[in-house]
Amino acid sequence: xxxxxxxxxxxxxxxxxxxxxxxxxxxxxxxxxxxxxxxxxxxxxxxxxxxxxxxxxxxxxxxxxxxxxxxxxxxxxxxxxxxxxxxxxxxxxxxxxxxxxxxxxxxxxxxxxxxxxxxxxxxxxxxxxxxxxxxxxxxxxxxxxxxxxxxxxxxxxxxxxxxxxxxxxxxxxxxxxxxxxxxxxxxxxxxxxxxxxxxxxxxxxxxxxxxxxxxxxxxxxxxxxxxxxxxxxxxxxxxxxxxxxxxxxxxxxxxxxxxxxx
Amino acid sequence: xxxxxxxxxxxxxxxxxxxxxxxxxxxxxxxxxxxxxxxxxxxxxxxxxxxxxxxxxxxxxxxxxxxxxxxxxxxxxxxxxxxxxxxxxxxxxxxxxxxxxxxxxxxxxxxxxxxxxxxxxxxxxxxxxxxxxxxxxxxxxxxxxxxxxxxxxxxxxxxxxxxxxxxxxxxxxxxxxxxxxxxxxxxxxxxxxxxxxxxxxxxxxxxxxxxxxxxxxxxxxxxxxxxxxxxxxxxxxxxxxxxxxxxxxxxxxxxxxxxxxxxxxxxxxxxxxxxxxxxxxxxxxxxxxxxxxxxxxxxxxxxxxxxxxxxxxxxxxxxxxxxxxxxxxxxxxxxxxxxxxxxxxxxxxxxxxxxxxxx
Numbered sequence: 001x002x003x004x005x006x007x008x009x010x011x012x013x014x015x016x017x018x019x020x021x022x023x024x025x026x027x028x029x030x031x032x033x034x035x036x037x038x039x040x041x042x043x044x045x046x047x048x049x050x051x052x053x054x055x056x057x058x059x060x061x062x063x064x065x066x067x068x069x070x071x072x073x074x075x076x077x078x079x080x081x082x083x084x085x086x087x088x089x090x091x092x093x094x095x096x097x098x099x100x101x102x103x104x105x106x107x108x109x110x111x112x113x114x115x116x117x118x119x120x121x122x123x124x125x126x127x128x129x130x131x132x133x134x135x136x137x138x139x140x141x142x143x144x145x146x147x148x149x150x151x152x153x154x155x156x157x158x159x160x161x162x163x164x165x166x167x168x169x170x171x172x173x174x175x176x177x178x179x180x181x182x183x184x185x186x187x188x189x190x191x192x193x194x195x196x197x198x199x200x201x202x203x204x205x206x207x208x209x210x211x212x213x214x215x216x217x218x219x220x221x222x223x224x225x226x227x228x229x230x231x232x233x234x235x236x237x238x239x240x241x242x243x244x245x246x247x248x249x250x251x252x253x254x255x256x257x258x259x260x261x262x
Numbered sequence: 263x264x265x266x267x268x269x270x271x272x273x274x275x276x277x278x279x280x281x282x283x284x285x286x287x288x289x290x291x292x293x294x295x296x297x298x299x300x301x302x303x304x305x306x307x308x309x310x311x312x313x314x315x316x317x318x319x320x321x322x323x324x325x326x327x328x329x330x331x332x333x334x335x336x337x338x339x340x341x342x343x344x345x346x347x348x349x350x351x352x353x354x355x356x357x358x359x360x361x362x363x364x365x366x367x368x369x370x371x372x373x374x375x376x377x378x379x380x381x382x383x384x385x386x387x388x389x390x391x392x393x394x395x396x397x398x399x400x401x402x403x404x405x406x407x408x409x410x411x412x413x414x415x416x417x418x419x420x421x422x423x424x425x426x427x428x429x430x431x432x433x434x435x436x437x438x439x440x441x442x443x444x445x446x447x448x449x450x451x452x453x454x455x456x457x458x459x460x461x462x463x464x465x466x467x468x469x470x471x472x473x474x475x476x477x478x479x480x481x482x483x484x485x486x487x488x489x490x491x492x493x494x495x496x497x498x499x500x501x502x503x504x505x506x507x508x509x510x511x512x513x514x515x516x517x518x519x520x521x522x523x524x525x526x527x528x529x530x531x532x533x534x535x536x537x538x539x540x541x542x543x544x545x546x547x548x549x550x551x552x553x554x555x556x557x558x559x560x561x562x563x564x565x566x567x568x569x570x571x572x573x574x575x576x577x578x579x580x581x582x583x584x585x586x587x588x589x590x591x592x593x594x595x596x597x598x599x600x601x602x603x604x605x606x607x608x609x610x611x612x613x614x615x616x617x618x619x620x621x
Contacts, residue, residue, distance in 0.1 A: 033617070034617055034621070035616065035617045035620050035621070038620055038621070039620060096491075100495055100497055101435075101495070101496075101497045102495075102496065102497075120497075121481055199484055200484075200488075203481065203482055203484075204440035204482045204483075204484060204616075204619055204620075205477075205482055205619050205620060206620075207620060215612075215616060217343055218341055218342075218343045219612055220609055220612055220613065221342060221343050221346050221609075222609070223343075223346070223347075
């Protein structure tokens with residue numbers, strides 16, 4: 001497994017430093033070619049919006065899952081997982097139909113007097129669809145984490161005179177931070193290298209990192225420059241994970257989520 | 263332990279993108295080359311779907327009928343990155359690939375074999391279609407068309423390429439495929455007053471400056487399929503789309519009518535990757551498909567145009583409507599892409615175009 005991952009990685013790294021001649025040209029080009037930085041910062045911004053969006057939607061949802069009966073919980077879990085199991089391409093095309101010109105979203109806004117809301121081909125459209133696609137990656141670690149929080153602590157706080165809201169804010173919220181961090185790393189890291197949604201819903205004018213990589217590899221046949229960009233993306237993601245791990249999150253929480261449901 | 267597993271998991275996720283760079287894409291099916299009893303399987307790379315099926319029925323099956331023992335293994339897509347990866351790694355699996363001539367001209371002798379086609383009658387072909395490493399196997403036009411819902415009266419509808427770039431006279435959404443080599447730069451220059459004879463070498467800055475004037479009203483589709491979807495979904499008012507897909511949009515009832523001013527034509531070639539296992543047989547196959555019958559059969563099957571002037575094809579109504587080579591239909595002219603110029607400049611121009619597009 002590690003050979004399968006590391007060998008091509010090492011080859012990419014080697015090539016990015018030696019082709020056509022030894023040096024860091026491909027890396028310095030990333031900062032000076034006037035396009036990579038624009039696209040990387042656009043991708044960072046999109047990933048950030050998607051991460052925040054999934055937290056805002058996923059947190060209350062996961063919290064609710066810890067408070068309902070087993071049957072309802074299974075229903076809620078299924079509601080999260082069914083889209084997760086549906087073909088990625090099919091889901092993205094469904095979004096395409098929703099957000100294109102004269103699509104339901106456009107018509108809905110037109111009905112209330114706002115014309116020309118065509119999200120297709122914009123970063124906004126990509127972000128909205130990616131939030132939906134990424135939601136399971138946020139809800140599952142969040143739920144897994146929240147399910148492990150001892151609710152007796154909240155009862156104790158209330159017995160000592162705290163209001164339920166205050167008890168939630170002072171006890172539950174800090175204890176759930178680990179889940180938020182885990183979910184955020186996952187969603188952010190996946191969003192940063194995401195290809196399908198930007199390719200279908202975005203536009204070449206608003207391309208993200210994965211499209212740039214695809215273009216350098218498939219169209220320009222510049223494997224060395226693509227390798228350099230890939231290495232930078234990888235290092236960036238690893239740095240992010242390391243920092244997040246220090247903050248107490250962990251990606252492996254994801255695997256435990258379903259098994260741990262009470 | 264937990265931490266290192268986490269790191270491994272994320273490294274796996276992130277390196278998926280790197281694998282793309284390291285290996286190119288897709289997997290070619292293996293070729294078993296020559297066999298003791300003379301049976302040979304040639305690995306053939308095309309573009310899948312009905313297009314590839316057309317090459318199978320029009321080219322491969324008749325070839326196998328004439329040359330028993332020679333069969334084909336088909337793979338797709340025919341990514342040039344794959345050819346580069348195969349040649350560089352020294353394990354070439356593809357014997358034949360259907361690619362654009364710019365790649366063939368750019369990497370002639372380096373990634374693709376110079377063509378040896380002594381039995382082809384070159385007088386049957388336009389000389390723009392012939393180079394050292396390419397020989398046009400089929401050609402197609404980039405049709406400029408307008409939406410007849412938007413402009414129902416032909417008298418006041420857009421009539422020239424310049425009208426495509428004139429959003430004051432003809433306001434509305436434009437659509438074009440994000441492929442700088444397909445003729446979009448040439449159209450911009452002709453709209454700006456450059457004559458077809460003076461097009462090459464292309465003034466890329468001038469072409470991009472022309473596109474700048476309508477960039478806010480233009481949807482750049484990721485590929486031909488996406489552009490077709492924009493057309494059938496009535497998302498654009500004017501578009502540039504290859505002839506076969508323009509025909510497909512008409513077949514699905516999309517309200518478009520071609521503008522017959524100057525029409526850009528480009529072509530594809532079969533190439534033999536450098537060091538292909540069955541090089542001689544592959545060259546023989548290329549000679550076979552350039553004959554009038556094969557040229558016509560594939561053109562009819564795939565909605566492209568034959569390169570052999572002797573080929574006679576029969577087209578249905580919508581295919582006729584977009585046939586730039588039919589002088590009764592196309593009242594304007596035809597300009598064939600300069601494969602040599604594009605071969606020399608494609609990487610640089612693609613880079614500049616992409617920077618412009620994302621700028």
